[in-house]
Amino acid sequence: MADSALTIRTIDDDDLPEFRRVFAWSFLDEPVDEHRWLKVLELDRAHAVFDGDEMVGTGGILTRELTVPGGVQARVGAVTVVGVKPGHRRRGMASLLMETQLHSIRDAGESIAILWASEGGIYRRFGYGEHASSLSMMTMPTRMPFHPGVPVSTTRIRQVTREEAMPFMREVHDRVRRTRTGWLSRVEQSWEVHLSDAERDRGGLTSYRYCLHPQGYVVFRVKHESDNGGPKHELHVRELVCETEQAYADLYRFLLDVDLAGSISFFTATDDPILHMVGNPRKVRQELTDALWLRVVDLEKALPLRRYQSDVDSVLEVEDPLCPWNAGRWRLTVKGGEAVVTRTDDPADVSLDVAALGSAYLGGARLSVLARAHRVVEHTAGHVDALSFAFLGAHEPHCPEVF
Numbered sequence: 001m002a003d004s005a006l007t008i009r010t011i012d013d014d015d016l017p018e019f020r021r022v023f024a025w026s027f028l029d030e031p032v033d034e035h036r037w038l039k040v041l042e043l044d045r046a047h048a049v050f051d052g053d054e055m056v057g058t059g060g061i062l063t064r065e066l067t068v069p070g071g072v073q074a075r076v077g078a079v080t081v082v083g084v085k086p087g088h089r090r091r092g093m094a095s096l097l098m099e100t101q102l103h104s105i106r107d108a109g110e111s112i113a114i115l116w117a118s119e120g121g122i123y124r125r126f127g128y129g130e131h132a133s134s135l136s137m138m139t140m141p142t143r144m145p146f147h148p149g150v151p152v153s154t155t156r157i158r159q160v161t162r163e164e165a166m167p168f169m170r171e172v173h174d175r176v177r178r179t180r181t182g183w184l185s186r187v188e189q190s191w192e193v194h195l196s197d198a199e200r201d202r203g204g205l206t207s208y209r210y211c212l213h214p215q216g217y218v219v220f221r222v223k224h225e226s227d228n229g230g231p232k233h234e235l236h237v238r239e240l241v242c243e244t245e246q247a248y249a250d251l252y253r254f255l256l257d258v259d260l261a262g263s264i265s266f267f268t269a270t271d272d273p274i275l276h277m278v279g280n281p282r283k284v285r286q287e288l289t290d291a292l293w294l295r296v297v298d299l300e301k302a303l304p305l306r307r308y309q310s311d312v313d314s315v316l317e318v319e320d321p322l323c324p325w326n327a328g329r330w331r332l333t334v335k336g337g338e339a340v341v342t343r344t345d346d347p348a349d350v351s352l353d354v355a356a357l358g359s360a361y362l363g364g365a366r367l368s369v370l371a372r373a374h375r376v377v378e379h380t381a382g383h384v385d386a387l388s389f390a391f392l393g394a395h396e397p398h399c400p401e402v403f
């Protein structure tokens with residue numbers, strides 16, 4: 001419940017210096033004029049919370065397209081820079097911000113909100129579902145041979161400057177992101193955020209290296225490491241984007257064979273095929289973590305946006321105190337991959353909270369697993385399994401960039 005002395009409004013240019021300061025202090029960071037996260041800020045979608053005259057909280061919504069199952073581009077509100085000044089916490093600032101943002105996202109005609117969470121305990125209470133996409137933090141030694149069936153072409157991979165790489169990367173990324181569930185559209189400044197190369201963003205590693213293949217590219221930094229046996233540098237891959245499986249094999253082979261390097265680390269999709277490409281899959285170590293959190297803001301619009309794997313006809317009873325327009329019973333009918341959603345008074349086959357629906361929306365978390373976690377309740381036998389299958393996609397959802 002928000003404190004009654006609090007107010008909230010969108011910001012303008014005059015608010016920016018204070019907005020930067022509050023945001024930086026919230027994140028225990030240095031207030032700098034050109035903080036990378038603020039480069040993409042849309043002022044008319046950025047909110048500040050005030051306690052009297054004092055700005056104490058920040059939050060932004062970015063306008064993006066998210067690829068949802070079926071290769072459909074959904075316009076979404078991407079929530080970012082949520083922060084409250086230390087000393088003003090646990091008085092409802094973030095709650096006020098979350099509620100305001102959800103209304104504003106719905107008013108903008110977007111039916112989905114997404115975010116990356118700084119901590120796992122914050123956002124479910126606001127209806128965001130965890131693990132809408134997950135991330136595999138993968139490390140592997142270099143020089144591993146591929147399985148004999150993996151072809152590597154003789155295509156030359158060229159290391160080039162950032163300036164030379166950018167036009168090509170923009171084009172490839174924009175084509176590939178439309179085909180990959182969980183990938184986002186980028187605006188010009190997104191590249192500056194995602195591939196920010198200021199000294200303070202390098203974490204002691206080198207600047208980015210850009211290597212191009214005719215159908216893809218890889219961007220990585222190097223961490224210099226060596227012992228008595230010589231150099232064993234670490235390649236930290238930022239992104240590997242390919243239009244063909246051949247380019248994927250070629251670029252991975254290139255990374256695995258870089259001289260003086262001892263290991264590769266890459267925050268990648270949980271179903272990155274590298275595991276099955278190398279001769280010894282146990283050499284690839286993986287740690288799983290949550291990536292996108294997804295909030296169904298307008299269920300009636302969001303569910304028909306995506307495509308489904310199989311036919312279903314189920315009544316869902318949805319709990320959503322923060323967005324009451326979503327609450328109640330809905331009949332979800334899928335035929336030939338397309339969904340129709342209508343309000344109904346029929347008894348529920350399955351009941352769930354809106355965060356569980358968000359977790360399952362991209363085909364990442366399975367409703368059958370959420371049922372075992374007591375987040376989804378089945379009233380009519382067989383409906384949870386049928387829905388689970390219908391929501392799955394051909395690939396695991398993956399979001400390669402933090403925003």
Ligand SMILES: CC(=O)SCCNC(=O)CCNC(=O)[C@H](O)C(C)(C)COP(=O)(O)OP(=O)(O)OC[C@H]1O[C@@H](n2cnc3c(N)ncnc32)[C@H](O)[C@@H]1OP(=O)(O)O
Binds near residue numbers: 001082096115116117
């Ligand atoms: C999308 C992004 O930008 S992610 C970045 C999030 N920001 C940060 O991590 C920066 C550091 N943290 C902060 O600025 C603040 O602590 C925030 C924004 C996380 C929370 O702000 P607050 O104003 O304290 O939250 P608020 O008072 O509205 O709390 C709402 C509820 O969330 C809970 N909550 C708030 N923060 C946390 C947390 N870090 N972990 C667990 N629960 C939390 C509160 O206890 C409260 O629970 P209740 O409804 O059961 O009473």
